[in-house]
Amino acid sequence: MHTLFSFIRVFREYIVLTALAGLSILLIAYNDSAPVQLLRSASLVSLASLQSSSNWATSLFSSQQNADALRDVNVALMEEVMQLRRLRQENMELRRKIGFRDRSTWPLVPAEIVGKNLTSGQNMITLDVGRRDSIEVNMPVINEEGLVGKIVATSERHSIAMLAVNRGFRATAKIKRSRIDGIIAWDAGEYLLLRNVRKSADALPGDTIVTSEYSNIFPPEIMIGIIRDIGPSEDGGPHSRIEVEARVNFAALERVFVVRYSSDPLRDAIERELYQPTEITP
Numbered sequence: 001m002h003t004l005f006s007f008i009r010v011f012r013e014y015i016v017l018t019a020l021a022g023l024s025i026l027l028i029a030y031n032d033s034a035p036v037q038l039l040r041s042a043s044l045v046s047l048a049s050l051q052s053s054s055n056w057a058t059s060l061f062s063s064q065q066n067a068d069a070l071r072d073v074n075v076a077l078m079e080e081v082m083q084l085r086r087l088r089q090e091n092m093e094l095r096r097k098i099g100f101r102d103r104s105t106w107p108l109v110p111a112e113i114v115g116k117n118l119t120s121g122q123n124m125i126t127l128d129v130g131r132r133d134s135i136e137v138n139m140p141v142i143n144e145e146g147l148v149g150k151i152v153a154t155s156e157r158h159s160i161a162m163l164a165v166n167r168g169f170r171a172t173a174k175i176k177r178s179r180i181d182g183i184i185a186w187d188a189g190e191y192l193l194l195r196n197v198r199k200s201a202d203a204l205p206g207d208t209i210v211t212s213e214y215s216n217i218f219p220p221e222i223m224i225g226i227i228r229d230i231g232p233s234e235d236g237g238p239h240s241r242i243e244v245e246a247r248v249n250f251a252a253l254e255r256v257f258v259v260r261y262s263s264d265p266l267r268d269a270i271e272r273e274l275y276q277p278t279e280i281t282p
Contacts, residue, residue: 106219108257109133111141114158121188123163123250125149129258130157138217140259146223146247147171147211148256159258164192164224165250173224174212178202181212184224184244191243192225199240203230209244216268219261223247 115126129135131154141148141161149169153160162169165186173184173194180201182194197203207227213220225244233239 107260108142109135109260111159111256111258113254113256121167123166124152125161125163125253125256127159127161127256127258128157130155130159132156133258134260135159135258136262138262140218140222140261141256142222142259143248143253143256145249146225147218148248148250148253150217151258161256161258163250164246164248171218171224172212172215173209175201175203175227176208176210176221177204178207181214182242184209189243191228192246194227194242194244195239197240197242198238199232201240203227203240203242205230216271217261219259 109129111127111129113125114128117124127135127141135151135154137151137154139151141150147164149161149163149166150171151159152162164171164184167186167188169184169186171184172181174181175194175197178201180197180203182197185193185195187193194203194209205227209224209227211218211220211222211224225246227242228245229243231241233241
């Protein structure tokens with residue numbers, strides 16, 4: 001009992017304040033006078049404003065967190081969409097190549113490009129097929145768009161192909177519509193050139209150029225490109241300068257086919273003796 005009196009004596013000011021505050025709350029709660037009603041309304045408005053401000057600050061912080069989370073989700077979705085687009089493009093490309101191989105009348109060996117040398121006009125590619133795949137020098141290299149080049153060197157597991165956009169490349173060709181013969185070459189310009197076609201020959205812009213049946217390296221009727229421009233030769237001679245836009249996009253090559261097509265060695269021997277070589281790399 002003595003302890004209780006001591007506690008009351010020490011904290012009497014707080015006890016009186018608490019009692020008075022409780023009494024005031026009771027009086028306000030059960031008093032319907034106008035001043036009390038006004039005080040009650042003002043208190044409620046103040047509390048509501050304080051709660052609204054608190055909610056706004058909380059929602060602002062929450063909105064920032066949500067924005068960060070949404071940004072992360074958006075980045076992940078964009079990466080997934082890009083991956084799906086790449087896979088879709090690869091799938092479509094592979095389906096085109098498979099369809100081309102199934103339609104081809106030539107025996108084809110699919111090959112991946114594992115190296116490129118595209119400097120100083122020495123445009124060559126390294127393929128992941130070689131002698132173990134029955135690949136030989138001078139075998140044609142094509143894709144579903146047309147003529148790519150030819151094999152110039154082989155090892156057991158790899159081979160090197162010279163592209164048609166190489167200064168040393170030559171292939172007998174013809175204008176498909178008029179059957180006019182010529183030689184496809186390249187001189188480091190934007191287009192291939194169809195050479196040895198006289199000015200009087202039946203050649204028009206838009207004509208299709210394909211390999212000819214007179215080639216001792218390439219099968220006939222392989223697509224090469226389209227004539228884009230015909231003009232006089234630079235030396236003023238009897239031949240035209242015919243620029244041919246290649247059908248193959250050499251800058252985007254990734255996969256090709258090597259054609260298992262070999263010329264007759266007896267024919268090669270006699271033509272080397274009597275003809276000026278047009279398709280043999282110097």
